[in-house]
Amino acid sequence: MIKLENVTMQYKASSRPALKDLSFEVDKGEFAFLIGPSGSGKSTFFRLLLKEDRPTSGDVYLGEFHVNKLRARDVPKLRQSIGCVFQDFRLLQKKTVAENVAFALEVIGRPRSTVQRVVPEVLEYVGLEGKHDRMPNELSGGEMQRVAIARAIVNRPLVLLADEPTGNLDPETSEEIVDVLDRVNRRGTTVVMATHDRHIVDAMRRRVLEFDNGQLVRNDPQGVYGIG
Ligand code: ADP
Numbered sequence: 001m002i003k004l005e006n007v008t009m010q011y012k013a014s015s016r017p018a019l020k021d022l023s024f025e026v027d028k029g030e031f032a033f034l035i036g037p038s039g040s041g042k043s044t045f046f047r048l049l050l051k052e053d054r055p056t057s058g059d060v061y062l063g064e065f066h067v068n069k070l071r072a073r074d075v076p077k078l079r080q081s082i083g084c085v086f087q088d089f090r091l092l093q094k095k096t097v098a099e100n101v102a103f104a105l106e107v108i109g110r111p112r113s114t115v116q117r118v119v120p121e122v123l124e125y126v127g128l129e130g131k132h133d134r135m136p137n138e139l140s141g142g143e144m145q146r147v148a149i150a151r152a153i154v155n156r157p158l159v160l161l162a163d164e165p166t167g168n169l170d171p172e173t174s175e176e177i178v179d180v181l182d183r184v185n186r187r188g189t190t191v192v193m194a195t196h197d198r199h200i201v202d203a204m205r206r207r208v209l210e211f212d213n214g215q216l217v218r219n220d221p222q223g224v225y226g227i228g
């Protein structure tokens with residue numbers, strides 16, 4: 001589902017590369033953790049998948065997309081195939097819970113009847129029944145992240161990228177959020193989650209991709225967090 005071949009990313013000719021000759025794959029349906037210290041290249045990897053940046057050399061594939069060769073007019077299709085969740089939730093503060101999710105459908109031109117049917121389904125799926133009309137500032141952190149996940153999956157993306165989704169949450173809420181991501185994964189969506197949370201990684205025993213200094217130093221199909 002995701003494949004990197006000899007990917008090097010150097011932001012400036014003078015600086016050390018953010019990713020160095022990186023090659024690995026994540027299969028369809030996998031749940032993979034991306035671990036490694038700050039500055040090791042995790043966000044750069046996400047940006048290459050989204051074609052927000054172009055690798056200096058090498059090839060990036062996501063599903064049917066040869067990302068680094070993709071024409072500009074096909075980039076929206078790529079991005080529609082990828083759901084994103086962030087540490088800081090990034091909700092639209094002036095929209096309700098339901099409106100935040102509906103907006104993801106409206107911007108790609110889904111008819112109103114679809115929006116009205118799908119939004120309640122996905123909110124129930126992430127455990128937000130009864131909260132449709134709340135504003136983001138009336139929610140707990142865990143609830144905000146549930147909204148963000150609902151918004152990210154409502155278009156049924158091939159891949160869900162989660163960049164430290166539990167970074168602002170207490171341990172108990174973090175577990176609940178990972179549980180939602182696990183359910184999304186078990187429904188067939190490939191999930192890649194960057195995290196510093198050793199308890200989550202050790203509890204899940206899924207693929208661990210460990211980055212250090214722009215290189216892959218560990219690729220373990222049922223890994224633990226390790227000495228990290
Ligand atoms: P992580 O997400 O693991 O913290 P990043 O991918 O953000 O790591 O960073 C990897 C390296 O690339 C770091 O040395 C960082 O300073 C550098 N870097 C990231 N983004 C940029 C940018 N836009 N311009 C220049 N250097 C960058």
Ligand code: ADP
Pocket residue numbers: 118121122125153154155156157183184185187188189
């Ligand atoms: P169904 O099997 O009828 O789709 P579910 O209760 O399993 O019902 O899911 C309810 C809704 O949650 C789905 O219709 C969909 O909107 C959303 N949903 C659940 N899992 C995913 C997923 N992995 N990707 C995208 N949407 C999902």
